[in-house]
Amino acid sequence: MVTASVDQPAAVRLSIPEPGDPYAAACPSRRVLDLIGDKWTVLVVGILAEGTARFSELRRRIDGISQKMLTQTLRMLERDGLVHRTVHAEVPVRVEYSLTEAGRTLVVPLKALQEWAVQHFGDVLTAQAEHDARSAQDE
Amino acid sequence: MVTASVDQPAAVRLSIPEPGDPYAAACPSRRVLDLIGDKWTVLVVGILAEGTARFSELRRRIDGISQKMLTQTLRMLERDGLVHRTVHAEVPVRVEYSLTEAGRTLVVPLKALQEWAVQHFGDVLTAQAEHDARSAQDE
């Protein structure tokens, strides 16, 4: 539902069909970009891809994330139906997070992206260095 | 260069090996996340995947992008060696952008992600609606 009426010419553009055109500002599919746009999301899903994890474990393993951001990220993922939250009524409380079925489907494309990153960030770094060197020289 | 050693132990967190661990705050591979983290980047690369485009064309086709952001995004992509910029000395000036070899390799994983988005953003939207309904009820 929602979306609709994006009857663009078949002309590919990353081969996206008609359903949700992210090039239209209004389209809700833009939200998906916000989703992966959050770097923490990617990292959290990455860890949960291994299996269930507790809040503190996530916090510990994701270097640099603040508790606020972790909470926020998890809440968002939960809202999006990608992560499941289980509270164990013990003392002290134990909360476990895991990917939902939908969440697991996200792992695949994220994996592809991460593989790209691993294979190419060296080149990117090199390009940056060269570019910066050139820029500095021009001054 | 760099990279190499992608012979990781099958399982492991989205399967990332040792080379660049994005879970370490210092690792430059985090920059790659910033890269895709920028939603404009994804959209720009998406269009350039079709072929060369002028500045104004990009601006026109990406609904909602400001000139500032488009410029900024293109400069970043250029710096990263993913986009090539060609200035045609005419009057008025004509500037064309296209993906570099490296840039084209990025299209593949981005495509995967976009496919996921198209297939699942409906579910995500539904999950959100249900979640929000529940939350509102609890009050």
Add this chain to the structure above:
DNA sequence: CAGAATCCAGTTCGATACTG
């Protein structure tokens, strides 16, 4: 046309303090 520069409102985010 393609962009650089400036101003500034709005958002993000970390640090801190407190709770069930």
Add this chain to the structure above:
DNA sequence: CAGTATCGAACTGGATTCTG
């Protein structure tokens, strides 16, 4: 332990104005 709440500092990004 796993959060919530709050408050500034920092950054983001749009609108506007000006240039080669």
